Amino acid sequence: MTKIALAIAGSEASGGAGAQTDIKTFHTLGVFGATSLTCIVSFDPNNDWGHRFVPVDPQVIHDQIEAAVAVHGHIDAVKIGMLGTPTTIGVVAEALEQYHFDKVILDPVLICKGQEPGAALDTDNALREKILPFATAVTPNLFETHILSGMDEITHVDQLIEAAKRIHDQGVPYVLAKAGTLFNTGTALDVFYDGSTTEVLEVPAIGEERVSGAGCTLAAAMTAEMAKGASPLDAARTAKQVVVSAIEHRMHGNAPFDCVFQGYYGR
Template sequence: MSNIPQTLTIAGSDSGGGAGIQADLKTFQMRGVFGTVAITAVTAQNTLGVFDIAPIPLATISAQIKAIAEDFDIQAVKIGMLGNSDIIQCVAENLEQYRFPQIVLDPVMIAKGGASLLQQDAVVALKQYILPKATVITPNLPEAEALTGIKVVDDTSAERAARLLQQWGVETVVIKGGHSGNSQSAVCLDWVFTPTAQFTLQAERFPTNQTHGTGCTFSACITAELAKGNSVEQAIRTAKAYITAAISNPLNLGHGHGPTNHWAYQDEK
């Protein structure tokens, strides 16, 4: 058997290549792990927006996960866009059946351009079926509020939201502060709550719209690092450094919210 770390991303396809499974696979490759996929939806999108979403049939989603689980040694799974409650329940049933060691959930709800990527009734299903299985969850501020009903504006509210998510079964919560209304701040702050510790991560805030796929990339990097056997804290810190490099070295592609630079971090090392 190969000793190459192997990962699975269960997410939507982004035809623009900046987010979704495309961003995940690029990140996996750059972090030295082999990535496999189970596609939940095909989208027509670019840096300007999302123009069409076609969910994949449930039987096909299950067949993809089954094919991967029966042939590859998956050490960590990243879950991204699920779209609706039926797909959420389908994915949850497969997670229950195959018992992958570690699961990183990026609760994708809204695209950078504003398009909804998760139906409202699906939020309840996500909390009920997927959260209890998650090793790490990585909501941004709007997603944390949508999940918990708590508006995160400071350390106290961040802890309240995180502890609620942990009560629902998540082990480690990373609340990303990049969507903070305080855009004039020179620092972007993330809050991390593990079962045994809590800390913050800071990075310089860069005034750029080249941020399409940041959430996907960040969570995919955590997944890759976990698959390599790194601790949750190590994985999160590496992912923070990785996404900071990806944002601060833009590719300047497209005419809207451009994709991040997935090879910038390796260039800096």
Template sequence: MRKKVLTIAGSDSSGGAGIQADLKTFHQHGVYGISSLTTIVAMDPENDWAHNVFPMELSTVKEQLKTAMSLGIDAVKTGMLGSPGIIEHAGEVIKQNGIKDVVIDPVMVCKGTDDVLHPENLESLRESLVPHAKVTTPNLFEAAKLAGIRRIETVEQLEDVAKTIHELGAQNVLIKAGTLVDETKATDLLYDGQAFHYIQTEQFDTGNVHGAGCSYAAAITAELANGKDVIEAIKSAKAFITAAVKEGFPLNEYVGPVYQKGDANEIEVSVTTK
């Protein structure tokens, strides 16, 4: 039977990120995508593509999740959640329904804005959601915030932060480190509580990376639902998103999304464990 995968996230009206990116990615991986909408994000073409965020009421999110869970969910991915109430309720729903394949993408800002996640939301992420993660997928900024430090500037700090986030309860911590480790490679660090796995592909500096984080996390979620173990799911997703970045294109003068139909078979993924 086809696997059913839920995304709990925001809507990107430009189609590049959020729920739109998740559903496109689920489709490419042969799973059936289901969504619960937490926010609507619109962009103002008359004001340098400024982002306007319209949160959903908690009651509205609860009703959507009730619908989703009635369908029998195999895996869950979370993105932008927007309020402590939504974060905490998402954690409760995941726990109550015994969902094991959970990917937490701790989205903290909209690209194009300076709005950082409110401190109470950050604390809710740490306490109510990250402990349910089979995999959590922060970027460098998000990982630093989760670990309570200002920024990550060295490989030693990267590893220390991965350990700190693991101690919050996440089974596996995947930090999207970009070119921090190697300027010529796109590198992610996976920490599973036992070892550090450096996952690398060629770096494609296209500038068209809108939706990359959402699509990467969604691909991992789909591959877990399809039965792959964590390392294999991440390797497959890494090839997928690297190909999507390679095929990214400018949507307008402000933004360039990734394109989820790139040929992942052309991408070589290496894993170094220490």
């Protein structure tokens, strides 16, 4: 039976990140994708490619989640991406409490470029308080790991391991803390921790430029694999390979960054 994953995430118009990338990743891995859009994000080519951010009405977010559950009857895994405001976080938290999803993978987008610092802090605090307790697994990037763990600095793998443990101690069963290429090891390096197992996951680094959608792809791939029954560690290992393929076959355009493309994985 085909498994079903629900992405609760923002729309990103270029297709290189957000819910669009989630759906493509689910499809690549043989999982049927449903969505609840939380916001509309569009790059502004006239303002240094910053984000134009428009939140979706909370009732509409609720209605989308309700519809996805009603149509399919059961959701095998949920991926949570960009939420963006405390109000949005509140309505998503209510849905998580209502539907008791078995597997919730949180990609904790803590700040959207262009947000005011005060608004970003309110969002960070709301996410930690209301969404983190529902997470089966969390996939923070280095900045997000720094914030969630409370570490003073994370500049090498031992500190990343400690940060993952601190996030786990907040009640998250599985943590995949991502450093990517930022440790200058020549690899894309992440740390998986589940309370007993610590594993450093590394793949060769591909280029030095940022590729839009890599983090979304990793979390979505992990969601799809867990929906199919893979263990979180095996799901993380597969997700790393999906990201490698997506970056190798990235899309080039007019922006100063490229976009991932998942369509060649497994071919």
